[in-house]
Amino acid sequence: MDQTRLRELLEKLASDRITAEELHRLMQAVQDDTYTEELDQALRRFQDLPIIPHLDDQEQSLKSYQQITSDKRFLQARKQKRLYLTWVAASLALILVGALLYQRLSSPREHLRNAFTTTWTAPLGEQRQIELPDGTSVWLNAGSRLDIPRNYNDNDRRVVLAGEAYFDVQSNKQKPFTVETGSLITKVLGTAFNINSFDASHIAVTVRQGKIAVQHQAETVSLLTANQQLIYNVHTNHKQVHDVNATAMIAWIHQRLRFDNISMADAGKALERWSNKTFIYRNDAIRGCHFTVSFHEGENLREMLNVISALNNFKYEIKNDTVYLDGNGCE
Template identity: 30%
Template structure:
């Protein structure tokens, strides 16, 4: 049967909604592989599906996500299991292994789902006759999400992070609330500051690029400025940052400390993580966010051990565990999504 290109659209929509049959999934796969024109059509239809999801009420979004998640899980089960080629690093830097991944369009759909559905959901609350709509954008552990705000500002969320803003967000009220880590590229609007509220302090921006790490369960929050100018205020102190500056907040003492940055604060966006001085317990939290693993310290005496780590080649969690074993001298094992340090 000869199917015209436009006849694939309803099949693609059924797939994106998690409703396609095995035969239809195979048809989509074959269609995309026909060439650039077909792949472009698939991308166009996926963008239309995303736009429709953004206008969908929150309960329906949750249902759509569940259907799509079921479809993705099924697709992963049918893919070839990941196979790794052993590689023995010659130094403390993890080496790259090789992995057989899902077909690229399955992966693209999964990413789209994270960005659109897990990434942003609408929550309604009412005060009198006025409806306030809060948009909550999040990146689950092991993933990253990019969000474009109504004023054109762009935000990249690291794993385990969330960003909230309301339907009152506009050029006169550019305020967001961050839990976790994010990199911001803020559009400049003359006389219209942009404010990031975190647990501990507010960051006021005129138009700039900066990184904020403010996870609720971390003892320290850090703001690093790449371009422009920002001002930090915790209600008691006000600090102005210049490019290359970073400020740490010790949540236990309330102390703010300024220091010169190494320029790699936003390396997590591209998979480059550099920690010249970090405790093993703190690094465990990094691994949880980057790889969605639970790190268990069976030996609490090693929690405060300080190490220097650099990840820059999209290393697998097994490669990271192997390197940590050599660096720390502790036995590190993995069972599913749990990493145990003994």
Template identity: 30%
Template sequence: MTKELLEKYLNNRCTSQEVEEIILWMQQQSFFSESKKLGEIDWQHFKEDDVVSDEKLDSLLDKIHHKLNIEEPRTVQIKNNRLLHWISKAAAVILIPVLAYLLYTISENNRLTNQITTVTIDSLEVIAPVGSRTVVELSDGSVVHLNYGSRLKYPQNFLGESRGVALTGEGYFEVAHNPDKPFVVNTGRINIRALGTVFNVNAYSESNCISTTLIKGKVIVEKTKNNGNIETIKELIPSQHVEYEKNTGVVRSSLEQVEKYIAWKDGKLVFENESIDQVAKKLSRMFNVEIQVDKGVKEYKYTVTFVDEPLFQILELLSVATPINYRALPRIKNPDGTFSKQRILIERNKQSQTKLN
């Protein structure tokens, strides 16, 4: 054991293998005279005259090791408060890594013994940046496509009775089949449970709607009630699209062509008789802008498909199809020196309005 490795642990920079090494050292070797020398070096550096003697330090360390290695774990827990009281007094003047390590071990006994397990199941997070899509392959072989601005949290390895992930945004899931361990997508209020299937989930935090579209296989849409019980909302069949409204709890279901719900993973933007408000929301999310729609053009709807088109090209094509005009508004400089999002106003084309009158 080295002083550098102990300091690395205290600063939370150890690998899982190094954590295992430190735990083994503490359980089996920390009371050896060679290990005490690590503390004595720093003690000589930090000690002050007439505060505490070397003999008292040595006695203190012996008492700590006695508590850690001789008594039963339950006894240590019962006497933790008294032990921590006199250790904390000594720690005020004994600034040594070994003592700090031992103090941390006593006060965080349960967490320490589970350090290695915690590292192995630590969750990861993948974020699809604005303007691009991301593909993630999970440890079970499942593949997830993430749409613009989406986040997926998942464990390095799936433990327990299910394979759980958390989604914010939109994801297209190709789930590896495992009848013994269902795959569960958590969106905050709604869970989508599957065994091995292909489906799409749209759950952006700013949207009032959470939707699920099943391509093949079978999924179950569930809701966690206030008492913790699970309520089945809908069991989907292929080509079925289900929407859940957050504020009302209303559920809508339909059988239709699913292409418009999943075309985004192939770089397509599909609108089928969608209002200009819906178009503006998708474009805002896709290009990280704020699009404001004037009430004078609310009635316009669009059926069109765009393939990897830039924002202003899309707006130009929309203005050709309907009598609208768009313009970029000046950005506002924030107090920290950054600028606000690009804002775009869509309004009725004034020339077209004049002709109508």
């Protein structure tokens, strides 16, 4: 791991964008004798990180850094590798925590968050359309979140997605558009595509037009063109690419729901997000029923369940915010 990568991980840690995998790598580097020199350089240049100029008092954070690195114990520890590594880890933690804590105490917590990102959310039962500063349009599905860094569109265009969103990206060859979804990174110049990460074990990337590259740990997983979909298993790294009707796959942005050979368990999750209700299965056999059906804009939950229950041989009851499913199911 070189100094550039270390600094990148420090930036992500400081701005609360680091993934569990990246944090594990950073901690390994802190404890590994191999990276002693790189950590020393990265630590000594920590004051150059973008997070520092945005603190209310830059001198306060730099003072913390200088106190640590000028401490006699720190200088002595450099001569003893084991103690030195301990001090590197401690210094890193003190600088990060101290700088962030200082701003938390000196300004509202929400101000700290907004200094780094703008966060858009779509509550359960709702969808949201967003226009980014560069003209890119984003549709957030119910129960989703999109983080936009403060430096968006400065040198590049990077966003972080949790949930599902459809992107219609404004073309700009000088500034690629990047979506981080868990451990996957989707890069484009100008195109329209959908990412679904609701499933904890799989991420689905679907292209409606244009071409995109999907990466994992800086390695290209797949190149996708119009009407292609990637299903990526985040646990096994197994991938599947197949042709789809992309227009049908993104029907949700027009308030239409389409279920294509889907299990009732997965359809139920989608309906829970769409309706903001909880589904209770009184017979687990119902969960395994598969079906295909489309619903148009304006159809309500009861109308949808009338069709789905008839297809899968079950009955339903809606009580307040809960939907109870009972019956023999498709067995």
